Amino acid sequence: MSGSPNVGTVYRWELRKLRAQKRTYLGLGAAAAVPVIFVVATSLRGGGPNDVAFGRYIHDTGLAIPLVLLLFGSIWMFPLITALVAGDIVAAEDGNGTLKTILTRSLERGQVFGGKLLAAWTYAVAAIFLNGAVALVAGTIASGFNPLVSLSGTTVSAPRGLLLVALSLLVYLIPIIAIACVGLLLSTITHNSAAAVVGTLIFSLMLQLIGILPGLGATRPYLLSTQFDAWQGLLRQPIDWQPIVRAAWVCTLYAVPATVWAYLAFLRRDVAGG
Amino acid sequence: MQNDAAPVEVRGLVKRYGDLVAVAGVDLTVEPGDVYGYLGPNGAGKTTSLRMMLGLIRPTAGQVRLFGRDPQVTVHALEGVAGFVEAPRFYPYLSGLENLRMMAAFDGADAAERIGPSLDIVDLADRARDRVGGYSHGMRQRLGIAGALLRNPRLMLLDEPTTGLDPGGMRDMRLLVRRLAGEGITVVLSSHLLSEVEELCNRVAIVRSGSMVYEGHLSELRRTAGSGYRLRTTDDALAERVCRAQPGVTNVRAGDSELRFTADEPVVAQLSVALVESGAAILALAPEHATLEELFFRLTEGDENRDRVAPATLERAS
Numbered sequence: 001m002s003g004s005p006n007v008g009t010v011y012r013w014e015l016r017k018l019r020a021q022k023r024t025y026l027g028l029g030a031a032a033a034v035p036v037i038f039v040v041a042t043s044l045r046g047g048g049p050n051d052v053a054f055g056r057y058i059h060d061t062g063l064a065i066p067l068v069l070l071l072f073g074s075i076w077m078f079p080l081i082t083a084l085v086a087g088d089i090v091a092a093e094d095g096n097g098t099l100k101t102i103l104t105r106s107l108e109r110g111q112v113f114g115g116k117l118l119a120a121w122t123y124a125v126a127a128i129f130l131n132g133a134v135a136l137v138a139g140t141i142a143s144g145f146n147p148l149v150s151l152s153g154t155t156v157s158a159p160r161g162l163l164l165v166a167l168s169l170l171v172y173l174i175p176i177i178a179i180a181c182v183g184l185l186l187s188t189i190t191h192n193s194a195a196a197v198v199g200t201l202i203f204s205l206m207l208q209l210i211g212i213l214p215g216l217g218a219t220r221p222y223l224l225s226t227q228f229d230a231w232q233g234l235l236r237q238p239i240d241w242q243p244i245v246r247a248a249w250v251c252t253l254y255a256v257p258a259t260v261w262a263y264l265a266f267l268r269r270d271v272a273g274g
Numbered sequence: 275m276q277n278d279a280a281p282v283e284v285r286g287l288v289k290r291y292g293d294l295v296a297v298a299g300v301d302l303t304v305e306p307g308d309v310y311g312y313l314g315p316n317g318a319g320k321t322t323s324l325r326m327m328l329g330l331i332r333p334t335a336g337q338v339r340l341f342g343r344d345p346q347v348t349v350h351a352l353e354g355v356a357g358f359v360e361a362p363r364f365y366p367y368l369s370g371l372e373n374l375r376m377m378a379a380f381d382g383a384d385a386a387e388r389i390g391p392s393l394d395i396v397d398l399a400d401r402a403r404d405r406v407g408g409y410s411h412g413m414r415q416r417l418g419i420a421g422a423l424l425r426n427p428r429l430m431l432l433d434e435p436t437t438g439l440d441p442g443g444m445r446d447m448r449l450l451v452r453r454l455a456g457e458g459i460t461v462v463l464s465s466h467l468l469s470e471v472e473e474l475c476n477r478v479a480i481v482r483s484g485s486m487v488y489e490g491h492l493s494e495l496r497r498t499a500g501s502g503y504r505l506r507t508t509d510d511a512l513a514e515r516v517c518r519a520q521p522g523v524t525n526v527r528a529g530d531s532e533l534r535f536t537a538d539e540p541v542v543a544q545l546s547v548a549l550v551e552s553g554a555a556i557l558a559l560a561p562e563h564a565t566l567e568e569l570f571f572r573l574t575e576g577d578e579n580r581d582r583v584a585p586a587t588l589e590r591a592s
Contacts, residue, residue: 005382013376020367097363101421104328104357105380108349271330272322 005107010115011122014089018123023088027081031127034077035069035135039142053151053232061146062139063161066132067235070172073131074228078172079179079204080197081127086120086183087196090266094191099271113266117259120180125173132169136162152237168231171244175227178251178258179204182224185262191273221246224254279342281306281429281460282327286336289322289484296322298484299336304429304462304477309455311475311492312464315574319484320464324359324433327462328352340429357431357462361438362418366407370398370417373406377421385424392420396450412443419450429460436470448474468570482574495569503542505533505549506557513554520545525572534562 018024042048042058049055052071057064093099102112148161156164182203186196207225210216220226230247233240282304289297297319304310314320325331327338329345329352337344343351364373374392378385393399396416406414415435422430435451436444451474455461465471471478471492478495480488488495502525507513514533517526522541527534537545542559549556 003382005380009379009382013379016372016376017365017368020365020372096365097360098365100325100328100330100359101363101377102380103330103349104352105377105425106349106352106382107380268332270325270332272325 005105005111007111007114007118010107010112011118014115014119015122018085018119023084024123027084027123027127028130030077031081031131032134034073035065035131035138038069039065039135039138043142053235054148057149058139059143061148061158061161062136062141062143063145063148063158063165065139065143066135066165067168069131069135070168070228070231074172074175074225075208076201076205078124078128078131078176078228080201082120082124082176082179083183083197083200083204085123086180087187087198087200088193089116089120089184090187090262091191091193091196094273095193097273099273103271109267110263113263117181117184120184121177124176124180128169128173128176132165136165148235150237151232151235154237156235156237164234167234171231171234171247172228174230174244174247174251175224178224178227178255181255181258181262185258185265188262188265188269222250224251227251279339280304281308281341282310282462283339283342284323284327284336287323287326287333287338288335289319289326289331290334295484297326297333300479300481300484300486302479302486302489304460306428306460307455307458308477309451309461309463309475311471311478312462312481313468313471313478313570314464314466314481316466317483318466318481318574320466320481321359321433322484323481324357324431324462324464327431328355328357328359330359352425354425354428355431356422356425356427356429357433358418358422359431359433361411362414362421364406364414364417364421367405369403370406370409370413371402373417374402374421374424378424381425385426388424388426389420392423395423396420397446411438412440415439415443415447416450419447427459429462430454431462433464434466435463436465436467444470480570480573487573502534502536502562503559504562505535505559506531507533507549507554508557509554512552513549516549516552516554517545520548532558 048058049068052068054064054067058068093102103109145158147158148156150156179200183196183200186199187193190196190199204225207223211220211223211225227247227250230243233243280303282302284300284302287297287300288295300323312320312323322331326333327340327345329349332346338346340351340355345351364370368376371389374389375386378389393402396419398413398416398420401409401413406417409417419435432451436447439447448470451461451463463471463474475492477491478488479486505513505517510528510531510533514526514528517523517533517535520541523535523537523545525536546556546559
């Protein structure tokens, strides 16, 4: 390898480091195992979560499974999986004392930060799509690849349903990316992996709590946690883009300040440990 | 233009953490080809200074120039510079080789081609494929040197490279440093081991509580060390007063049944006359070739020593 190292160099090595760590497989393993457990459990017991959207269709079509899991996963599973890596990615360097190792090479701090940010996002994206793919396959095996009933009560053909599920996963990534940015911020400023992972999860849970507190209902559309439901706009007929557009700008309002703060903190910090 | 600049130029370097002053104004210049010893007791601010030199910590005041460039402004200032502070650290879940590959990737240019030769130099080639998590302290230390060599450095900053090594490891590390210096690499080596600095370095800076107490050639320091004298008389208290009164006699210290002071030879001749005239008969007056170690302690613990000696002196005088 030759030439000047850049953000891409850091990114590739961050992924390589992720591949060599157990923590990575803990999150991805959970993302893959949960759909299987869900499908097996609901197949054995029959019935299902009838009170959530698509819950009553899980025995009719496999397409309903990933959607139900998106609903459940937004409470804490996906924020946790995202935080597991995003909260660790800078703080682990503090724990290992390796920041001094990488910051005394030929990379500017901003490049190191950029590579880490991209790696944290990549991991979150991988976890969501792994979860969705496993849910689709397991669901299709258990319930078949059949048409889906939309939230408007209309029937959507199976191929179009598949497209909508894929798009839903994409829209779901908007708040997930924002959570990853918050995790990276906590990772950068706490210097402590456990604190950053737990802090990110608590941040996510607190927002959900605010959303259900009486009198604070007006804040709900602007909470990061609410944006986890934006994908449901895709499953109306006609498609309701309004919650998706809102998710895009609301999440930007969380992600950008968190990232800028983390970036500046990373640039200015004294690397005194290790 | 970069080549004309000194490998390291530090001016008025200060680092404060709140009320705590870790580094209180360090000035030093390292010339090409120096093996420069940065010497001081633990907690003297050596590591903090080195971190500032490597751009890891922002100075509260003052500046660092490496070959004329400021490591606080750009990482390009570290071109041709390598080293580590405290123990070198690696990713424990990666092999030594993988760690080096990553460092080489982060160095860019032709660093990757030096992985093999560097492993050979530090004698780690046969363990390179093992995870660093299973490495001994000495192996990590050597891997740190290998990592530094990837940068093909003209300047190496090494922070206590022999600390924590067994005697064999210390010897190997010193041989390695000498070999690197022999190849023309300028080395800055911090240490709290005087013998190490004496063995390896041509110039030294001695720091105490964040401040410089000496900077210069080791040979000059030795010359300073040669001008001490030991004096035993029949009346030490009287002799001490005479010594303190004699112009040119400095650093008078009372020890157990003897006095020590620093003076030039002609002054000593005058002093011996003054002593006899005062009535303190001389039992022994001998030049003392202070070891570098004594000098070091005099420089780094000077104030404490004086405090410790003073009460005893008073007792005897009364």
